[in-house]
Amino acid sequence: MTLLLKNVRPMGGPVTDILITEGRIADIGPAQAAAETVVDGGNALVMPGLVDAHVHLDKTLWGMTWRGHQAGPTLDDKISTERRLRTEWDLNPERQAEQHIALSAAMGTTSLRSHVDIDTVHGLKGLEGLLAARARYADVMDIEIVAFPQSGLMIRPGTAELLDEALANGADLVGGLDPYGLDRDPKGHLDTIFALADKHTKPIDIHLHEGDELGAVTTEMIVERTLALGMEGKVAISHAFCLGMQDRRRVAGLTEKLARADIAIITSMPPSRPVPVADELRSAGVRVAGASDNVRDTWAPYGNADMLQRAMHIGQRYNWRMDADIEVALDICTYGGAAVLGLREYGLSNGCVADLVLVEAETVAEAVVAAPVRKQVFKRGKLVAANGKALA
Amino acid sequence: MTLLLKNVRPMGGPVTDILITEGRIADIGPAQAAAETVVDGGNALVMPGLVDAHVHLDKTLWGMTWRGHQAGPTLDDKISTERRLRTEWDLNPERQAEQHIALSAAMGTTSLRSHVDIDTVHGLKGLEGLLAARARYADVMDIEIVAFPQSGLMIRPGTAELLDEALANGADLVGGLDPYGLDRDPKGHLDTIFALADKHTKPIDIHLHEGDELGAVTTEMIVERTLALGMEGKVAISHAFCLGMQDRRRVAGLTEKLARADIAIITSMPPSRPVPVADELRSAGVRVAGASDNVRDTWAPYGNADMLQRAMHIGQRYNWRMDADIEVALDICTYGGAAVLGLREYGLSNGCVADLVLVEAETVAEAVVAAPVRKQVFKRGKLVAANGKALA
Numbered sequence: 001m002t003l004l005l006k007n008v009r010p011m012g013g014p015v016t017d018i019l020i021t022e023g024r025i026a027d028i029g030p031a032q033a034a035a036e037t038v039v040d041g042g043n044a045l046v047m048p049g050l051v052d053a054h055v056h057l058d059k060t061l062w063g064m065t066w067r068g069h070q071a072g073p074t075l076d077d078k079i080s081t082e083r084r085l086r087t088e089w090d091l092n093p094e095r096q097a098e099q100h101i102a103l104s105a106a107m108g109t110t111s112l113r114s115h116v117d118i119d120t121v122h123g124l125k126g127l128e129g130l131l132a133a134r135a136r137y138a139d140v141m142d143i144e145i146v147a148f149p150q151s152g153l154m155i156r157p158g159t160a161e162l163l164d165e166a167l168a169n170g171a172d173l174v175g176g177l178d179p180y181g182l183d184r185d186p187k188g189h190l191d192t193i194f195a196l197a198d199k200h201t202k203p204i205d206i207h208l209h210e211g212d213e214l215g216a217v218t219t220e221m222i223v224e225r226t227l228a229l230g231m232e233g234k235v236a237i238s239h240a241f242c243l244g245m246q247d248r249r250r251v252a253g254l255t256e257k258l259a260r261a262d263i264a265i266i267t268s269m270p271p272s273r274p275v276p277v278a279d280e281l282r283s284a285g286v287r288v289a290g291a292s293d294n295v296r297d298t299w300a301p302y303g304n305a306d307m308l309q310r311a312m313h314i315g316q317r318y319n320w321r322m323d324a325d326i327e328v329a330l331d332i333c334t335y336g337g338a339a340v341l342g343l344r345e346y347g348l349s350n351g352c353v354a355d356l357v358l359v360e361a362e363t364v365a366e367a368v369v370a371a372p373v374r375k376q377v378f379k380r381g382k383l384v385a386a387n388g389k390a391l392a
Numbered sequence: 393m394t395l396l397l398k399n400v401r402p403m404g405g406p407v408t409d410i411l412i413t414e415g416r417i418a419d420i421g422p423a424q425a426a427a428e429t430v431v432d433g434g435n436a437l438v439m440p441g442l443v444d445a446h447v448h449l450d451k452t453l454w455g456m457t458w459r460g461h462q463a464g465p466t467l468d469d470k471i472s473t474e475r476r477l478r479t480e481w482d483l484n485p486e487r488q489a490e491q492h493i494a495l496s497a498a499m500g501t502t503s504l505r506s507h508v509d510i511d512t513v514h515g516l517k518g519l520e521g522l523l524a525a526r527a528r529y530a531d532v533m534d535i536e537i538v539a540f541p542q543s544g545l546m547i548r549p550g551t552a553e554l555l556d557e558a559l560a561n562g563a564d565l566v567g568g569l570d571p572y573g574l575d576r577d578p579k580g581h582l583d584t585i586f587a588l589a590d591k592h593t594k595p596i597d598i599h600l601h602e603g604d605e606l607g608a609v610t611t612e613m614i615v616e617r618t619l620a621l622g623m624e625g626k627v628a629i630s631h632a633f634c635l636g637m638q639d640r641r642r643v644a645g646l647t648e649k650l651a652r653a654d655i656a657i658i659t660s661m662p663p664s665r666p667v668p669v670a671d672e673l674r675s676a677g678v679r680v681a682g683a684s685d686n687v688r689d690t691w692a693p694y695g696n697a698d699m700l701q702r703a704m705h706i707g708q709r710y711n712w713r714m715d716a717d718i719e720v721a722l723d724i725c726t727y728g729g730a731a732v733l734g735l736r737e738y739g740l741s742n743g744c745v746a747d748l749v750l751v752e753a754e755t756v757a758e759a760v761v762a763a764p765v766r767k768q769v770f771k772r773g774k775l776v777a778a779n780g781k782a783l784a
Binding site: 065071073270271303304312313317318319321322323361369370 | 711757
C-alpha cells in the first residue's frame with residue numbers, strides 16, 4: 001500500500017512530496033516513482049499529528065443538547081455533581097468517547113491520553129466503554145487509558161481494588177488525584193498508586209491541582225517515590241498549578257528535582273489559574289505536553305479538542321510573539337506530547353509513522369495563531385478527516 | 393423598506409420573527425404583515441451586533457503575507473519597530489483599515505472604536521486613511537476614531553498640535569498613553585489631553601498599561617481631572633492592568649472612584665497580564681467593554697477580531713462556568729461595549745437599530761463557548777455578512 005502526498009510544505013518549508021508506504025513515511029522529496037494512491041496537498045503546510053496528552057473521553061457531553069453547568073466552585077462540588085449526572089443524564093462512556101475521538105480526529109489529533117473515572121458507584125463501566133471505543137477507532141487514533149480515581153482513593157474504600165482490576169483489564173496507566181487536598185492522606189494515596197504501578201509495571205499520571213506550597217510538597221513526595229522505585233521517565237504530573245506559584249526560587253528547586261526524576265508535566269494552561277512555566281521546564285530538561293483537558297462536560301462548558309488553538313492559548317499565555325517562540329507552543333502540542341506518551345517514530349522523517357495534518361498556512365506561526373480548519377488528517381497514512389470533519 | 397427576519401430565537405429564546413423597518417426593529421413577534429423582503433433565519437439564535445471597543449484599524453497586517461514578529465519585549469521596542477515597519481512595509485492605513493473592517497463585519501461586529509496613530513513622522517496620514525475607510529464602509533460598521541499619540545506626547549514635541557488638528561478634522565476622541573511609564577511627565581500628559589478634550593468637547597480614551605501602584609496613581613490623576621472638568625461619563629481607560637493588582641483593597645478604592653467619575657474600563661483580557669476583574673467593576677457600577685486590541689500587527693501576531701471568541705476568553709479567564717455567568721461575558725462584548733461607545737437604541741427591542749447577528753447555537757452560553765461561524769450579520773437591517781464572510 002503506497003500513498004503519494006504531493007505538494008505539501010513540511011513545517012511551512014519548500015513544497016515537496018511525501019511517499020508513504022505501509023503507514024510510514026518512506027521518502028520526503030520530489031516523487032520518483034508512481035504510487036497506488038496520489039493525493040494533492042495543494043501546497044498546504046504539513047505537520048505531524050497533534051498530540052492531546054490529557055483528555056477525559058468518558059466525560060464529554062459533545063453531541064448532546066446543551067446542558068447548563070451545575071457544579072459549584074470546589075473540586076468536591078464538581079466530583080459529586082458529575083457522579084450524579086452520569087446516571088441522571090445517562091452518560092454512556094462508549095458513546096461519548098466516540099463523539100470525542102471523532103472530534104479530536106477532525107481537529108488533527110492523532111494520539112491522545114485519556115483518563116477514565118474508576119469509582120465504587122460506576123465501577124469499571126467507563127473503562128469498558130473506552131476499551132470498546134478504542135478498538136472501534138483503532139485506525140483513527142492511538143489512545144492511552146489512565147485508570148483514574150476521580151472520586152478519591154483513600155476516602156473511598158474499594159477504589160484501590162478497582163484500580164488494580166482496571167490495570168489488569170486494559171488500562172495503560174495508574175492515575176491519582178490531589179493526595180492531600182482531596183484525598184486527605186497523601187502518604188497512603190501515593191504509596192497505593194506507586195504500589196499498583198510497580199505491581200503492573202505501568203506508568204503513572206497524577207492530577208495535581210494542589211496549589212502553592214501544598215502542591216510543592218506533594219511534588220517532592222512524587223519525586224521521592226519515582227526515584228526509589230526507579231520509575232524515572234514513567235511518571236507524569238498533570239496540571240501542576242503549584243509550579244506557577246510566586247516563589248520562583250522554590251519552583252526552580254522543584255524543577256531541578258523533576259528533571260532528575262524525568263517526571264513530565266502536562267498542562268492545558270487554564271487562563272484562570274497559575275500555570276507551570278513551560279520554557280523554564282523545557283530548559284531544565286523536563287518534558288512538557290499540552291492538553292485539552294475538559295471538553296464541554298459537567299466540569300467545564302468550554303473546550304473543543306483543538307490542539308492548534310491550544311497552542312495559540314499557550315503562546316498567548318506566555319506572551320510569545322516571535323515565530324521561533326510560537327513554534328515552541330506547537331512543539332508542546334506535537335513533539336512534546338509524543339515524548340510524554342512515549343510515541344516511537346513520531347515526526348516528519350523517513351521511517352516515522354505517517355500521522356500528518358495539513359492546514360492552509362504560510363508558516364507554523366500562522367498555523368498556530370489562525371488555527372485554520374484541518375484540510376486533511378492522516379493516521380498511519382490513511383485519510384481520517386477532511387475539511388474539519390472526521391470521515392469515520 | 394421592510395425586512396421580515398423569520399424564525400429566529402432572540403438570545404436563544406423561543407422562535408419568533410423580527411420585522412425591520414427603515415433599519416430599525418419595528419416588531420418582535422409572529423409576523424402579522426407582508427414585508428418587501430423575507431429572510432428565513434432557520435431557528436438560529438439572534439443577538440445584537442457585537443461591539444469591539446478597542447482596535448487599531450491602521451495597524452493590522454490582515455490580508456498581507458505572513459510577517460514574523462520583530463519587536464523586542466518592551467513598549468518602546470514595539471513603538472519604534474512599528475514606526476519603522478510602517479514605512480518599510482508600506483502599511484497603507486486606508487487599505488489595512490478596510491481589511492480589518494471586512495474581517496470584523498464577518499465576525500458579527502457592527503460597531504467599533506479604533507485608535508489611530510498620530511505622530512510627528514506619519515502626521516495625520518493614518519487619520520485620513522481611517523476617515524476614507526469609514527466613509528466607504530458607512531453602511532457596514534459604525535466607527536469611532538481616537539486620535540492616539542502612540543509614539544508619546546510630551547517626549548515628542550509637535551504631537552499635541554497634531555492631536556489638536558486631528559480633533560478638528562474628524563477624530564472623535566482624544567487618546568493618551570502611559571503618562572508616566574512611557575511619556576515621563578504624567579501631569580503634562582494628562583493636562584494636555586484633558587485640555588484638548590475640553591477645547592473640542594470630545595471624550596477621552598487612554599491606554600494605561602502602567603502596572604500596580606504606578607497605574608493606580610495615574611488612575612487617581614485621571615479621576616481627579618474627570619471630576620474637575622465635569623467629564624463624568626466621557627472618559628475611558630483601556631487595559632488598566634493596575635486593576636488586576638494583588639492588593640484588592642487598593643483596587644476596591646480605585647473602583648469606587650472610577651464609579652463616582654463614571655469612567656469606563658475597556659479590556660482585551662490578555663492572558664499574560666493581570667487584568668481588571670470585570671464583575672467587581674460591574675457590581676460597583678463601572679461600565680466594562682470587551683475588545684480585540686491588536687489583530688495580527690507589528691505589536692502581536694495573534695488576533696482575529698472575533699468578539700464571540702473574546703467573550704469565551706473573558707469567561708475562561710474569570711473561570712465563569714454557569715450559563716448566567718457566561719451570558720455576562722457576552723454582555724461585556726455587546727451591551728457593555730454599547731454603553732461605552734454611547735450607542736443609542738442598541739439591543740433587541742422595538743425601536744432599536746437593527747444590528748443583528750445570527751449563529752447556530754441553542755443558548756447564549758453555547759454561542760460563547762463554541763463561537764460558531766456567523767450565519768448572517770445585519771447592519772441597520774442590511775445583510776453585510778453571511779456564513780463567516782463579509783459581502784462588501
